[in-house]
Structure formats: C-alpha cells, structure tokens
Amino acid sequence: MQIDGVDQRIIALLVADARASYADIGSRVALSAPAVKRRVDRLRAAGVIRGFTAVVEPAAVGWTTESFVELFCTGRTTPAQIAVATRRHPEVIAAYTVSGEADALVHLRAADIAHLEQALERLRAEPFVTSTRSMIVLSRLVDSPTVVPAPS
Amino acid sequence: MQIDGVDQRIIALLVADARASYADIGSRVALSAPAVKRRVDRLRAAGVIRGFTAVVEPAAVGWTTESFVELFCTGRTTPAQIAVATRRHPEVIAAYTVSGEADALVHLRAADIAHLEQALERLRAEPFVTSTRSMIVLSRLVDSPTVVPAPS
DNA sequence: AGTGAAATTCTCCGAAG
C-alpha cells in the first residue's frame, strides 16, 4: 500500500495517543475530521495499523517479573511448531526465531520468580526444546512504542 | 492503588481496543459510561494505564529488520548510563538490564540490514561497551499485547 | 477531500447510597 507523508504523521499521532479525536488529528495535519477517519480506516484495512491498545504498567496488575529465554531446539523443529507451542503459554508475550546461537527468543512475563520458574519448566518440557538460556530482566531502561520515521 | 475486578476487566477491554467507547465498555462491565470514565481517569492518574497507542506493523512503515543485542559492559557501568546511551539511538525500541552473562539486552529496529549494521556500530562505539552479541530476528512468532490476568 | 446534519458519545454537575 502507498503511504504518504500525511499518513505517516497521522500514524505518529495515533501512536502517541490512540484516543486522540479525528478533529484534533485533522487540525494537526491540515485535514478535516472525516478525511482523517477515511485514512485511518484505510490504514487499518491495509494492516498498517494493526489495532489500538492501552499501555499497561505490568507491575500494577501483578506481573512483576520479566525475562528473555533463548531456546535451543532439535534439528527438525519448524518455526510453526515453536509458534504453536509458545502461544499456548499465557506468560509468553513475544517470541521470535533468530539467527545466532539460539533458534528462538521468547519474551516472558510472570507474576513473580516462582511463577516464572513454573512457566520456564513448562516451556522446557516442550519436546523439541533441547536447552534454554535465560536472562531475567532487572530493570526496563527504555520502552518506546513503535517509532514512525518522520515524513521526508 | 487498589484495583478491583471491574478495573481489570476495563483494562483488558482497553488493551484489546483502546478506541472502544466508554458506553460500550460500560455495557460489558455493567456500568454507566461516566462511571467507566471515572475509573479510567483514575487508572491513568495512578500510572496503571500509561497511555494509549496505535499498534503499527513496522514493515509497513519501512522498518523491516529487527534484532536483539546483548551488551557486555565495563565493570563500572551503571544502568542509568546504559539508559541514557541507548535512548540516544532512535533504532532502540527497548532496553533492559539483565541477569546472566550479558549486562543489558537491547531491542533494535532498523530499515534494513545496512541500517542495522550502522546502528550496531554506533552502539558498539559507546565507551562502556566491551563487546556485543547479536540475534537477528528472522520471524515474529508471537506478539501479544500485555495480558491482564482475569479477575478472580 | 470538504461540508453539513443526524446519531452517538463524552463530560460535567447534581443526587444517592
């Protein structure tokens, strides 16, 4: 899909505040509210904007422990298998196949260390996992939402 | 702050769709629209809800390459130093201090491999970085927004 | 893409538990 500079500015404004009114966005990009809505609808339909979400402080809802786990898998493991398996665990908030030593990187969030240990144990029990290497998150230093490059 | 089950359900609904109307949320949690707004305002003020953002498909806005970089730092490096340094690079979308072999884990997003290489070079030039280990993301398998535990 | 209007939704202020 073709995205012009106005689209990018609209996206950036929605990333900054997903509940901004169309009229407000329109005033910042010199467009009427209906014109903004049409563009947003088009961007959503095209999958450029996947949705709108509230950014929640995990600690405030009882998730205090975060970790990244590198997965080492058996030779025949497919990305689809890893995807299906990791999606089953509610503690998994993201998972990627990666190049490097490990085969996949899994981002976990748990209530506490005990809960994390449980989740890790379950993950390690997956038949294709040969070993894991964990990094516990001590502190979050940076956490930007997706940055949209400034229109040229 | 005290969060009850209704708050948690409101948070879950907003995570699923940050542009949902207060009236719609209210009908799902058996509350009037004004009552929902009061709660959301309170949750925002308390920092439980940090904000509302659009979820953008990075590839659609020209960011096609993603990677995780483990940072190994000199002995005297403080988390604050790493935070300040990593925040300077626009390619850094997240950074954490971690336990394990590495001192920090940096999540990078770049336009392409060449851009990623540049960003990595700049990151490695930070005076406290002794070495790095990179994982290039091959595919995103799972990408859930923050999951809110179901009210008990 | 803009304009105007109808329907919906937001947000303040008073009322009740």
Add this chain to the structure above:
DNA sequence: CTTCGGAGAATTTCACT
C-alpha cells in the same frame, strides 16, 4: 466521602457536493 445517573457539549459518521 466515594460512586452513579441525566443533560448540554463535543465527536463521530454518513450522504452529498
């Protein structure tokens, strides 16, 4: 003292230009 429901104000959303 906190939480909820109703009325004016703003916003969304549609047809048409």
